[in-house]
Amino acid sequence: MTTKSLNNPRKNGRILGQTSAYVLCLIFAFLFLAPIIWSVITSFKPAAEALAAPPTGLPSRISLDNYLKLDRYGAGIAQYVFNSVVVAFITVIGSVLLSTLGGFGFARFNFRGKNPLFLLILSSLMIPFQSILTPLFVILTGIHLQNTLFGLALVYITFQLPFGVFVMRNTFAAIPREIEEAALLDGCTVLTLLWRVMIVLARPGIVTVGLYAFLNSWNEFLAALIFMSKEDRFTLPILLANVHSGRFGTVDWGALQAGVTITIVPCIVVFVLLQRYYIQGLTSGSVK
Amino acid sequence: MASIDIDHVAVKAVTVRPKTRRRISPGLWFVLPCVLFTLTFFILPLILTAWMSLHNWPLLGKTSFIGLDNYIALTKDAQFWTALGFTTLYTVIITPVIFGLAFVLALLVNLPLRGIGFFRTAFFLPVVIGLGTSSLLWVWMLNDRVGIIDGVLMALGIVREPIIWLGDANTALFVIIVSVVWKVVGFTMVLLLAGIQAIPSDLYEQAMVDGANFLTRFTRIILPLLRRTIALALVLSVIGSFLAFDQFYIMTRGGPRNSTISVVYWIFNNGFNAFKMGYASALSIVLLVILVALSAFQLFVLRDDTTQ
Numbered sequence: 105m106t107t108k109s110l111n112n113p114r115k116n117g118r119i120l121g122q123t124s125a126y127v128l129c130l131i132f133a134f135l136f137l138a139p140i141i142w143s144v145i146t147s148f149k150p151a152a153e154a155l156a157a158p159p160t161g162l163p164s165r166i167s168l169d170n171y172l173k174l175d176r177y178g179a180g181i182a183q184y185v186f187n188s189v190v191v192a193f194i195t196v197i198g199s200v201l202l203s204t205l206g207g208f209g210f211a212r213f214n215f216r217g218k219n220p221l222f223l224l225i226l227s228s229l230m231i232p233f234q235s236i237l238t239p240l241f242v243i244l245t246g247i248h249l250q251n252t253l254f255g256l257a258l259v260y261i262t263f264q265l266p267f268g269v270f271v272m273r274n275t276f277a278a279i280p281r282e283i284e285e286a287a288l289l290d291g292c293t294v295l296t297l298l299w300r301v302m303i304v305l306a307r308p309g310i311v312t313v314g315l316y317a318f319l320n321s322w323n324e325f326l327a328a329l330i331f332m333s334k335e336d337r338f339t340l341p342i343l344l345a346n347v348h349s350g351r352f353g354t355v356d357w358g359a360l361q362a363g364v365t366i367t368i369v370p371c372i373v374v375f376v377l378l379q380r381y382y383i384q385g386l387t388s389g390s391v392k
Numbered sequence: 393m394a395s396i397d398i399d400h401v402a403v404k405a406v407t408v409r410p411k412t413r414r415r416i417s418p419g420l421w422f423v424l425p426c427v428l429f430t431l432t433f434f435i436l437p438l439i440l441t442a443w444m445s446l447h448n449w450p451l452l453g454k455t456s457f458i459g460l461d462n463y464i465a466l467t468k469d470a471q472f473w474t475a476l477g478f479t480t481l482y483t484v485i486i487t488p489v490i491f492g493l494a495f496v497l498a499l500l501v502n503l504p505l506r507g508i509g510f511f512r513t514a515f516f517l518p519v520v521i522g523l524g525t526s527s528l529l530w531v532w533m534l535n536d537r538v539g540i541i542d543g544v545l546m547a548l549g550i551v552r553e554p555i556i557w558l559g560d561a562n563t564a565l566f567v568i569i570v571s572v573v574w575k576v577v578g579f580t581m582v583l584l585l586a587g588i589q590a591i592p593s594d595l596y597e598q599a600m601v602d603g604a605n606f607l608t609r610f611t612r613i614i615l616p617l618l619r620r621t622i623a624l625a626l627v628l629s630v631i632g633s634f635l636a637f638d639q640f641y642i643m644t645r646g647g648p649r650n651s652t653i654s655v656v657y658w659i660f661n662n663g664f665n666a667f668k669m670g671y672a673s674a675l676s677i678v679l680l681v682i683l684v685a686l687s688a689f690q691l692f693v694l695r696d697d698t699t700q
Contacts, residue, residue, distance in 0.1 A: 206426035213419020239440035323522025
């Protein structure tokens with residue numbers, strides 16, 4: 105059997121094909137992962153090594169120098185992490201809440217103006233927020249939410265709504281009506297129905313919406329740059345951009361990479377844990 | 393008998409009575425919050441942008457109505473037209489690169505190999521880290537003193553002096569494109585992959601039985617069936633490229649010598665550095681019109697021809 109398969113050209117061809125595919129995959133995986141890994145490694149180098157020109161290889165020892173140096177910028181790293189966390193938290197809660205309520209309303213009820221309203225919400229996907237920056241600035245200033253974490257989060261929540269309502273409406277529409285009818289027959293009010301029954305069944309959609317809301321608000325740059333002018337209100341990306349631009353003195357590349365690592369790690373962790381929800385969110389939109 | 397009939401009819405009339413027009417459907421209450429948010433933070437700003445574009449609108453001080461003066465100034469604004477040209481060039485170059493690579497990766501990751509899921513995750517990972525963060529990562533790697541890229545090139549003897557990647561307009565554009573492709577290609581890959589996996593496998597197998605080689609299978613079967621997916625991915629990619637800001641702000645600050653200023657960067661400069669918010673609003677309206685036209689054009693060109 106063994107000699108036969110060794111001389112089998114088709115099987116050898118397939119093994120060759122598979123090996124080259126794996127090699128190709130490994131090369132690409134290296135290209136995609138290496139920059140991130142390199143940034144993390146550098147962040148743990150002793151300060152002198154992190155700033156070495158030309159760059160050194162692996163760190164001689166694990167050191168937290170760069171993280172400590174990062175803390176000396178502005179109001180200290182804890183403040184900026186706090187800012188990013190607060191904005192992300194409000195955005196996630198708000199997006200999930202509004203999308204779930206809205207998706208439920210659109211999926212399960214008929215009312216006058218339902219279709220135009222749904223189109224209205226979806227149409228805001230066509231309006232790039234980059235073209236409404238100036239009025240958003242004016243509106244936020246007008247309601248005294250300019251330069252506040254809450255105001256920024258409100259803007260972020262609105263960005264999430266078209267996608268969120270779309271996902272939640274599809275999620276609720278896919279739940280069989282029999283379950284609803286059974287619950288209503290048992291004496292549930294509509295709100296109890298939503299809270300007890302539907303939320304549990306719609307959990308995948310909710311996780312998807314929350315995940316996208318988190319990633320988008322945590323990483324967002326332009327709106328945060330414009331709406332946050334007070335230094336102690338910066339979110340992480342804005343802090344790091346300022347560390348890089350020299351606002352806090354000459355660029356400390358090691359500290360910068362420490363900051364980059366802090367910003368990247370939550371995204372990667374959250375993504376790896378909730379991967380299938382992310383992919384599901386993408387594909388549910390594309391295979392419509 | 394007659395009375396039972398009347399009662400029966402009366403009961404029916406009671407239960408079938410339609411809701412009075414004044415009662416608001418509960419559905420409306422559920423969607424009201426989203427609608428309010430959308431109105432306040434999308435629709436109202438949209439109208440306000442148009443309104444602001446007709447004014448001279450400084451940050452502090454009085455605003456004054458100036459009609460179409462901002463738009464007239466726009467036509468004479470050399471930096472705007474340069475930015476528009478640059479953004480178009482950037483989009484035209486980066487889009488095929490993204491799609492070419494995304495197709496290769498999607499086909500690769502679609503192979504029934506063990507552990508292929510790990511590679512799919514690896515290729516996708518840069519997508520979740522944010523463009524601002526990615527730009528900070530790359531601007532460090534590209535640095536001529538401490539960056540790893542020049543470090544490796546010099547160590548391997550490929551170059552004798554470090555290349556100042558971001559110091560020259562052409563190399564700057566090149567490396568920015570590389571960094572952005574690195575970050576975004578996974579996204580397009582996943583969209584294409586979903587489309588490919590939706591193709592019924594018997595179509596595919598039939599073609600293999602008929603002796604079609606890979607290229608024929610690709611162009612005759614995969615591409616046509618992926619039309620809708622490609623259209624969606626293309627529109628998203630082109631819009632994203634046209635709205636690029638983070639990478640130019642962080643990596644080059646629009647330099648060297650203003651050669652990498654994108655349209656959004658120019659809006660940002662006018663609106664939030666020079667605080668000429670009326671003018672920036674006019675620029676925003678022009679951007680909006682261009683984008684809507686661009687998307688409409690793409691969707692038209694890629695529409696499903698059912699006569700095929």
